[in-house]
Amino acid sequence: MQRVFRSTFVGVLALAALTACGDKNTTPQPTVTGIVVTPTAANVAVGGHTTFVATVSGTGAFSNAVTWSSSDATVATVDANSGVVTGVAAGTTTIIATSTGNPAVKGAASVTVGSGSNIPVTVTISSVNQTTAAGSVPATLSAVTGQLDVTLNVDPGSQKLTEVDLIMNCGGSDTVVAKETISANLVPASDEATAPVTLSFNTAAFNPQTGVVAFRNGSCTLSAAAITTTGTQKASNPQPLTLANVDVVNATMTTAPSAGQVATAIDQNGLGWKAGSVTVTVVPVIYTAGRSIASASISLTTPTTVTLAGTLSGGIFTATFPNSSGTGSVAGITAPNVSPVVVTTDNLGNNGPSLAASATNFIRLDNQAPTVSGVTSANVNFNSQNNSGNWIGANFAFTSGAGFFTGGVLGTNASGCVATTPLCDNNGVDKVVQNNQFAVGSSTTFTTFTTNTSIPESSTATAYTFRAQFCDALGNCAATVSLGTFGVDVTAPKIQKQTAGPANNEIVGIGGAFAGGNTFAVVATDSSATGSTVNGSGLQNPNPLFVTESVLAPSGAAGQATSCVIGNPLSPNTGCKSAVAQGTLGATSFNPVITAPGQYALVVQAIDQAGNLSSPDSVQFYIDQAAPVVGGGGGGIGIPASIASGAQFASSATDDMDLGSANAFLSYNEPSGRVRIPQSAALATTGVAFDNTLTRSSALTATVSQFYRGLGTVDAAGTTLTAGVKPDSIGIRAIDVANNLSSPQEVALPGANISTPGTFTIGTDFAVFQFIPSATTVANGTSTAAHSITLTGSVQAVNLTQTAPFSNMCFYYQALTGAENGAASKVNGQATGENVLIGCTSTPPAETVTGGVRTFTYSMTWDPPAGLGTSGTVNVLAIGNNSSSDAVMTPATAITLTN
Numbered sequence: 001m002q003r004v005f006r007s008t009f010v011g012v013l014a015l016a017a018l019t020a021c022g023d024k025n026t027t028p029q030p031t032v033t034g035i036v037v038t039p040t041a042a043n044v045a046v047g048g049h050t051t052f053v054a055t056v057s058g059t060g061a062f063s064n065a066v067t068w069s070s071s072d073a074t075v076a077t078v079d080a081n082s083g084v085v086t087g088v089a090a091g092t093t094t095i096i097a098t099s100t101g102n103p104a105v106k107g108a109a110s111v112t113v114g115s116g117s118n119i120p121v122t123v124t125i126s127s128v129n130q131t132t133a134a135g136s137v138p139a140t141l142s143a144v145t146g147q148l149d150v151t152l153n154v155d156p157g158s159q160k161l162t163e164v165d166l167i168m169n170c171g172g173s174d175t176v177v178a179k180e181t182i183s184a185n186l187v188p189a190s191d192e193a194t195a196p197v198t199l200s201f202n203t204a205a206f207n208p209q210t211g212v213v214a215f216r217n218g219s220c221t222l223s224a225a226a227i228t229t230t231g232t233q234k235a236s237n238p239q240p241l242t243l244a245n246v247d248v249v250n251a252t253m254t255t256a257p258s259a260g261q262v263a264t265a266i267d268q269n270g271l272g273w274k275a276g277s278v279t280v281t282v283v284p285v286i287y288t289a290g291r292s293i294a295s296a297s298i299s300l301t302t303p304t305t306v307t308l309a310g311t312l313s314g315g316i317f318t319a320t321f322p323n324s325s326g327t328g329s330v331a332g333i334t335a336p337n338v339s340p341v342v343v344t345t346d347n348l349g350n351n352g353p354s355l356a357a358s359a360t361n362f363i364r365l366d367n368q369a370p371t372v373s374g375v376t377s378a379n380v381n382f383n384s385q386n387n388s389g390n391w392i393g394a395n396f397a398f399t400s401g402a403g404f405f406t407g408g409v410l411g412t413n414a415s416g417c418v419a420t421t422p423l424c425d426n427n428g429v430d431k432v433v434q435n436n437q438f439a440v441g442s443s444t445t446f447t448t449f450t451t452n453t454s455i456p457e458s459s460t461a462t463a464y465t466f467r468a469q470f471c472d473a474l475g476n477c478a479a480t481v482s483l484g485t486f487g488v489d490v491t492a493p494k495i496q497k498q499t500a501g502p503a504n505n506e507i508v509g510i511g512g513a514f515a516g517g518n519t520f521a522v523v524a525t526d527s528s529a530t531g532s533t534v535n536g537s538g539l540q541n542p543n544p545l546f547v548t549e550s551v552l553a554p555s556g557a558a559g560q561a562t563s564c565v566i567g568n569p570l571s572p573n574t575g576c577k578s579a580v581a582q583g584t585l586g587a588t589s590f591n592p593v594i595t596a597p598g599q600y601a602l603v604v605q606a607i608d609q610a611g612n613l614s615s616p617d618s619v620q621f622y623i624d625q626a627a628p629v630v631g632g633g634g635g636g637i638g639i640p641a642s643i644a645s646g647a648q649f650a651s652s653a654t655d656d657m658d659l660g661s662a663n664a665f666l667s668y669n670e671p672s673g674r675v676r677i678p679q680s681a682a683l684a685t686t687g688v689a690f691d692n693t694l695t696r697s698s699a700l701t702a703t704v705s706q707f708y709r710g711l712g713t714v715d716a717a718g719t720t721l722t723a724g725v726k727p728d729s730i731g732i733r734a735i736d737v738a739n740n741l742s743s744p745q746e747v748a749l750p751g752a753n754i755s756t757p758g759t760f761t762i763g764t765d766f767a768v769f770q771f772i773p774s775a776t777t778v779a780n781g782t783s784t785a786a787h788s789i790t791l792t793g794s795v796q797a798v799n800l801t802q803t804a805p806f807s808n809m810c811f812y813y814q815a816l817t818g819a820e821n822g823a824a825s826k827v828n829g830q831a832t833g834e835n836v837l838i839g840c841t842s843t844p845p846a847e848t849v850t851g852g853v854r855t856f857t858y859s860m861t862w863d864p865p866a867g868l869g870t871s872g873t874v875n876v877l878a879i880g881n882n883s884s885s886d887a888v889m890t891p892a893t894a895i896t897l898t899n
Contacts, residue, residue, distance in 0.1 A: 030060035032099045035107030038126070038237060043112050043119040043157045044076065044087040050155035051196065052083040052109055053126050054097035063101035070095055076111045087113035119157035121233045123164070123226040126151040126196060128239055143244040146204055150178075150239075152197045152224045159228035166199040167234075170220035170243070177201040177214075199224075204245040204287070211250075211283040211315060217243045218289060245287040247353045249296070251340040253363055254279050257475070258323045261367075265429050265473035273364040273429040275323075275474035278330055280340045282310055282317040284353070292347045293317070299341040301357045302333050302365070310342075317342075323367050334368040334428040366428035369478035370470045390461040391537040393610030394452055394490040431473035438464045439482075446479070453490050459534045461487035461609075489537035489610035493526035495617045501592070502602070502621035507689055509738035510625045510823045521589040522617060524606035537609035544588060546605045546613055551598040552692060554656050560694040565593040565600070596623045597657045599690060622689045624738035627821045628655040630662075630700065631745035637732065643753045645707035645885065651700045651745055653734035658687025658695050660737040663829055664702035666727035667746070668711045675889070676834050677879075680705040681732060689737045702732045706810065706837065708879070708887035710757020716891050718770035724757045724886060733820065741824030741831060758886040765805045768796040771878040771890035781870040781899030788863040791838070793878040793890070795845070797854040804847075806880035806888075809858030810840040814875040814892060816868060827867035838862055838876070870899040 034057045042050045054066045068078045070085070072093035078085045085095055092112045099105040112119075130139035131147035139148060150166055166178040178199035205214040223238040257263045257276035264274050278300060284293040296310035298319040308328040310317030321328045330338075339362040344352030425432050437446035438455060446467060449455055458464065462485040471477035501520030508514060524544060526536035555561035592602055600621050606614040631637070631651045640647045653659055662681035667674055681702040687695030710724030728751070731744030760766075772792045779785035793809040812835040818825035819832065828836045838860070845856040858880065868874055873894040881887035 030058065030062040030101070032056060032058040032062045032102035032105045034058070035066065035097050035099060035105055037095065037097050037107040037109040039109060039122055039124045039153065039155075041110045041112070042085070042122050042155050043114060044085060044155065045114060045119055045158045046087045046089060048087050048119075048158070050085050050111070050122070051153055052078070052085060052095055052097070053124075053153060054083065054107055056099060058102075063099070065100040066097040066107075067100055068095065068097055070111075075113050085111055087111075090114055114158065119159070121157050121159045121161065121226045121228050122153075122155045123224050123233055124153045124237050125222065125224055125239050126153045128222065128241070131200070139241070141239070141241040144203055144241050145243075145245050147200055147202045148222075149198055149200045150222060150224070152199065154197055154226050156226070156228065159230055161226060161228055163227040164197050164199070165225045165227065166201065167223045167225060168201075168203075168215065168220055169223070170215050170218060174223075175214075203243055206285045208250065208283065211285045213245075213285060213287050215243055215287075216289045217245060217287045243287070247288055247291065248285045249293070249342050249344060249353045249355050250283045250285060251298075251342050251355050251361070252281050252283075253338070253340060253361075254281070255363070255365070258367075260477065261323075261475040262473075265431070267429045267473065268431060271364060273366045273474060275365070275367055275476065277320055277323045278338065278363075278365065279318060279320040280310075280342075282319075282340075282342050282344075282355075284315065284317075284344065293344045293352050294347050294349075295345045296352075297343045300330065301337065301339045301341060302330060302335045305341075306330065330365065330367055332368050334366045334426045336364050336427070337362045338365045364429075366425070366472065366474050366476060368426050368428060369476040370425045370432050370472055372468075372470055372478045372480050388540055389487075389537065389609045390485060391487045391489050391608070391610035392452055393488075393537075393608070393612040394492075396452055396611055425472040425476075428476075429473045432470050435469040435471060435477070437467050437469050437479065438486075439467075440464060452488060455488045457489055457491065457528050457534050458487040461485075461537070463487050487537065487610075489528065489608060489612065491527065491529040491536060492612040493524055493536065493539060493606040493608045493614045495604065495606050495614050496523040496525060498522050498617060498619070500589070502600075502619055504619045505621070505690065507622040507738050508625070509736075509740045510627065512625075512738075512823065514621070518591060518594060519589055520592050520602070520604065520619075522604060522606070524588050524614065526606070526608045539588075540607050540609050544606055544608075545590060546607045547590065547592075548603040549592055549600065551595075551600050552694065553595075553598040554694060554696065558696055560696075562692075565595075594623065596625045598623055599657075599692070599694075620690050622657075622738065624655075624657040624736055624740060626656045627740040628653050628659060628734040628736050628742040630732055630734050630742050637730070637745060637747045639747065639749065639753065641753055642755075643704065643707075643727075643749060644709070644755070645704055647704045647707075649702040649730060649732060651702070651732050652698065653683060653700045653742070654697045655687075655734065655736045656696065658689060658737040659683055659698050659734055660686055660739070661735045661829060662700050662702070662733065663735070664730060664732045665744070665834070666704070666707070666749075667729045667731060668708075668725055668727050670711070670713060670725065670889075671722055672713065675711065676731070677706055677708060677711070677727075678830065678835060678837055679703065679730070683734065687737055700732060700734060702730065706840075707885050708881055709754055709885045710887065711879070712760060712886075712888045714769050714888055714890055716770075718768040718890070719762060721760060721762045721888065723759060724888070726751055726754045726757060735824050735829045739824045739826060739829065741818055741820050741822065741829060743821045758882070758884055760805070760886065760888055763798060765798075766795045766802075767798050768794075769880065769888060769890065770794050771811075771876070771893055773876065773893055773895060776894065777896040777898060778864060779870075779899060780864050780866065780868060780897045783899045785898065788861050789895070790859055791862050791876065791878065793858040793880055795856045795858075795880070797856065800849065800852070800854050802854065804845050804856045805882065806845075806856075806858065807883045808840050808842040809845075809878055809880045811838040811860060811862065811876065811878050812836060813838055813864075813868075813895075814877075816872070816874060825867070827865045835877075864895070864897060868897055870897055872897055 036055045044050045056064045068083050070078045075091035075093040097107045128139045129136040129149040136149045161182045164180045165176045167174045168177045178201045221238050225234045255274040255276045261275040280298050296317040298310045299307040306328045308319040310319045321330045323331050339357040342355035346352040435448045439446045465482045469479040499521045500516045502514045528534040528536045549565040552562050602619045604617045630653045637649045664679040664681040665676040684699040712724035713722045729748050731746035733744045734742045772794050774790035778789050779787045791811045815825045815830040815834045841860050845858045848855050875892035877892040879889045
């Protein structure tokens with residue numbers, strides 16, 4: 001086992017560039033003339049090991065091979081091939097190396113085998129090799145350069161070995177140049193303890209900061225020492241040698257960025273660049289005794305080579321090449337390979353070591369700004385950003401690149417660099433960016449700005465001068481000439497109020513119109529955030545409004561689609577918006593595009609000359625000018641075999657927009673004309689205005705909720721009774737969200753499906769039946785007059801013992817407005833003149849006896865709906881019926897509505 005340990009000694013050391021000279025060899029006839037065995041004597045413990053080395057000398061291509069033997073194998077044995085000796089018993093024996101090429105030539109050494117702890121350690125130098133490009137070869141000891149690999153034979157004897165040192169002495173004190181520390185648990189006489197040790201060190205080592213070398217050239221001696229826990233044993237065969245390392249100079253470069261520059265940057269190819277002044281530091285590394293460097297000429301290989309005399313301080317030469325005008329200037333230089341060149345003179349006036357330009361020791365230097373030539377104006381299309389009059393607002397963008405400049409070239413490179421290509425930088429670091437800069441008025445002091453809000457608002461449109469500055473990644477910058485003037489207004493205008501047009505959430509049905517008319521108008525103002533000292537730029541002329549209008553409209557049989565009503569002529573594919581052309585309507589008025597039907601969304605913003613948009617004024621409105629259709633699919637209405645309260649009739653409804661509700665009625669052919677009694681109806685699904693979904697079809701179910709199997713009538717005096725008639729038809733209707741009432745789907749009811757009504761008789765069932773309101777005038781507005789009245793059905797009994805003829809009493813008013821297949825009543829969804837249920841009372845009637853007459857009264861309070869208005873009259877009536885659903889209806893009484 002062989003330990004190999006390569007080391008440099010204490011301090012920061014580096015390898016210098018060295019050369020070596022070879023020896024000339026002759027080739028005599030092969031003859032072995034001598035053998036030297038090292039060490040000449042060794043000590044080994046019983047069971048321990050040590051190794052001997054045979055050095056064979058001779059002439060010609062002689063053989064180095066030897067055979068090992070022991071004169072007394074009872075004391076120590078030796079391996080015939082390797083020279084490894086093993087102690088057998090205490091005593092002394094001779095170890096013999098016999099040449100295989102000439103057995104008459106022998107070499108010998110003695111071995112003492114001990115059995116105690118007093119056997120000393122021994123160490124010898126076995127070989128000295130030179131590290132070359134071809135590997136480790138025997139060193140030419142008369143001219144040593146560079147690294148040496150020294151192999152040591154170490155025999156610990158009976159001692160505990162802790163360290164092996166390699167020592168160099170060049171006429172002064174010993175210097176430990178390499179060492180190996182032995183593991184703490186290594187025992188004497190083990191294989192590892194007795195293995196050869198190879199230690200390496202660099203004879204040309206030097207301090208890279210000062211250039212001070214470890215050893216000057218000349219005669220030196222190598223030796224070794226083995227250190228045990230009890231002491232130190234030096235090698236018995238020190239090796240003389242002569243150092244002949246070559247003097248050299250090393251150079252390093254550093255840069256210091258100038259104001260505005262950054263030290264380093266990476267280009268788009270991942271390569272590093274530097275900027276600023278360049279300082280070259282030259283460190284002489286002199287091995288020749290008595291020699292020093294007196295002067296140095298330092299150059300940089302730039303497109304034009306610049307040279308400075310080095311300044312000497314402490315043996316080190318420096319030269320700084322400034323990034324400014326003057327001798328050695330590197331200002332304005334772009335070079336991808338800046339390398340130092342050094343020429344020196346020594347203290348004897350002779351040429352000293354020099355340094356040529358290197359492909360590895362270089363920097364990429366860029367002190368040149370992008371070239372901006374011929375750029376005289378900026379193509380700023382204010383109209384494309386809704387700006388005018390050279391005003392810019394908070395969102396205005398001074399862009400760069402293609403189309404921004406008129407004429408000129410930005411930068412130059414091998415293939416040419418024009419405004420339509422990425423900006424380039426004279427083959428330098430590139431990554432050119434544009435900085436926007438402004439100056440106040442005609443000042444030549446420009447300030448970079450990144451947001452328009454960082455520029456104070458101005459009172460005129462020519463308050464500031466604009467230019468563009470272009471900088472590469474290292475901060476080298478060049479600016480264009482002034483490219484125009486502009487004013488700043490970053491405060492948005494305001495829409496104070498809407499003065500005309502559809503109100504928000506307004507719904508218009510058949511025959512309706514917008515309360516504010518179709519022309520949309522607003523009041524808008526523009527001012528500055530800085531108060532009275534600076535005015536706003538003013539609203540744009542002639543288009544001060546920016547409008548978005550879209551509609552959710554029916555599409556196909558059951559679908560829906562959203563589309564732009566007002567498109568964007570400036571950029572048709574970018575959304576539903578446009579600066580609205582005003583025509584003759586006025587600065588802040590326009591006519592929205594309105595087609596029926598549809599759910600419309602209108603967003604209006606005011607825009608000033610700087611392109612600032614006000615907060616949006618949003619309005620949505622709803623148009624549906626077609627009534628729904630019930631049973632439009634051609635299907636009939638199924639008729640139950642027995643028609644009574646709770647009977648149901650199924651149908652369906654469709655609408656071009658949103659279905660809202662449904663109702664039904666039973667129709668009675670009274671002598672005075674048709675009477676419709678309202679019934680319940682419901683849609684399976686209903687729509688909602690402004691929910692962005694159109695519910696255009698639904699199943700519909702009508703339910704008999706107020707059933708009279710027979711309906712008779714009394715006259716105004718309440719004493720003449722007409723016999724009751726059965727309902728002979730049912731009608732089912734739908735109402736859409738715009739309150740448009742459909743025509744009914746009406747079918748006849750077979751009389752056989754309705755039980756025969758009972759007969760009321762005057763003089764038998766009651767004497768008089770009348771509807772008597774507590775007042776015929778009621779307030780329905782904002783006045784403090786009474787806003788409700790009591791509705792009473794009064795029935796006089798035939799005698800004092802008669803019971804109440806009706807189990808309940810229902811009250812109705814007749815709808816004032818509404819038309820089937822047209823606008824329904826805004827209050828109840830009925831057609832004009834139809835009965836609308838107010839309510840029913842099923843509590844036992846009040847009973848009074850006055851003058852021998854017994855009277856039953858059925859009463860409830862009524863507060864007319866606000867939708868009936870505050871003028872005109874509304875007809876109200878009562879219908880009484882018994883538990884068998886036989887009913888009698890009174891004539892209607894007119895109730896006057898006031899404020």
